Amino acid sequence: MNLVIRLLLFTCLLGECYIGSIQAQQSILPSPKRQDSWESQMINILIQVDPKFWKTTWYLILALCALFSICLWTVMSLNRQCRLRKELARKVLEAASLHDIDTVKSQYFANVTHDFRTPLTIILNAHEQLAKTTLTELQQQQTDIIQRHAHQLLRLITEALDITRLDAGKLESSTQLGDPVAFIREVVAQFGGLARQSKIDLTFNSDEQMVTSASGQSGDILYSFDGDKWEKITYNLLANALKFTPAGGSVCVTGFISRTDRFTIRVADTGIGIPKDQLARIFERFYQVDEGSTRAYSGTGIGLALVRELTDWLGGSVAVESEVGGGSVLTIELPLIPQSTIEPWPSKPALPQRHPIMKMPIRSIAVSPSSIQRNFSVDKPLVLVVEDNKDLRTQLIDFLSVQYWLLSAPNGCQGLEQALAEVPDLIVSDVMMPEMDGYELVERLKSNERTSHIPVILLTARSSPESRLKGLQAGADDYLGKPFSLIELELRINNGLRTRQNLQKQFMAQPVLTVSAPTPESDREARFLSRVHQAILDNIELETLDVEWLASQAGMSRTQLHRKLTALTNLSPNRFIHRVRLERAAELLKEGELNVAQVAYKVGYNSQSYFAKVFQDYFGYSPAKFKGTI
16 A cells, blocks of 8 residues: 655644645555555644744733833933923022122122211211310210220121121232231230120230240241231130120130141130030021020120131131030131241231220119119109110110119019019110010019009010010010110100009099909909908908008018009008098998997097098098088
């Protein structure tokens, strides 16, 4: 048998599938009857070929996801670049705008500070001319105040201009030839009067051995340095040290040449110290360690910032060490140029300019409560002045002492103590003060029954509506912004006293017995008078009912009760007691149940003749006649 494949066909189906058709024929040996005999058969074969990976479904999905991601990333990248370009353009525009604003502000600030110099010059020139004339001691004190504070303003203006020039990059060098040790010694010497006034031990140590060993030469060698900047740096360091050092403390300044090209200024004090967490910020502009309204040491926050910026400008360095309660040490290193490396100087070595502000301050007028108390007069009200600035406090005392008796205090705590002890007729107080500010002082005065009736006028440099509202909410009767006119202050004091006098007249116009019972809405002073009046009525028959007894019932001293009752009623405690007794006697006489002798005894008078006399003095009728007219 023979096998022969006759036909092979492949049919392509979907995808990679194929069907193969095979026809085979089988040859059978011829039979006797048939010479040729074939048997054929068709076979189908399925062939499946795996597709290429790029033709798979998962690859197609992955490719679509990748394409979508690329498109999304491209769009987001373009958007981000667009935003960045817009942000950059905005920041460039903003920076240019801020630069323009800063330039305009700096120019305006420079112009304004320059304009301040003209009136200050006029003031100083007028002072010079006035000083040449014959002046009384008081006039001399006043002119000294003018000179010292004019120079203080001039110094602050100069510092502000230096800050402006530093920002604008226009600060110029003023190099001069001299002995740096002698220069710094002279600057320190100018603070001698201020240190003595503050009872602070100020010393200067030149450390000559260190100077000689460092330079290898004697101390006579001259150096080139920027005297103007050095003076400002030393001035601010010393002013800061003296300001934060209490009386009895010390400030030691050391100046020496640490290397041939460096000069070290070290200022060590025994002041209040600086907290560790604030050491890094004390050289920031306008930063103050204590920024509250009760800070004991006022300032602008520019001094140490100017020290740091001038030192950096000169190529020096600043270091500070401090411990709270243990004082501070500020160390400045400044560059020097020895004389051998510079051209000869035609002029003599320069010394720092003398500042009149550093002269001994004027002798202030000391006003003690005891001395004033001996001279109290009913014709002159007693005014308490609470102001931390000594010169302003002295000026107010000098001006107001013509019309009033004066007490004074340098801070809120002492002001409160004097107010409680002396119970003045009116209080004039600053707001920004050490230990206790004016707001707290007013609140404590108004919450204390002994002083709640006292009118208070607040003086403040904060003239904003918020500050005024805060003062009035605390209970202040009036508010006066700085700078103020002394005449205006006097008028406001008179108005405050006149208001109190009107209340006295209202009280005198009605009988004491008609004082209404206190209500939650009633005035504190009405409640006080009602309480005192009721205490007298409840014990009116007591012979021992006197001022001492009434003061103990009111929880006050005899002096405090006297001043409060006088302020509210224009009656002394004795007269107030007599008035209550006499008005009660009049009521009893009107009732007609008791005779005159019984009424006198009932209201605390053991002598009928004395009762008749005081009754007639008060009502204009004798008790018998008064009873007969009913």
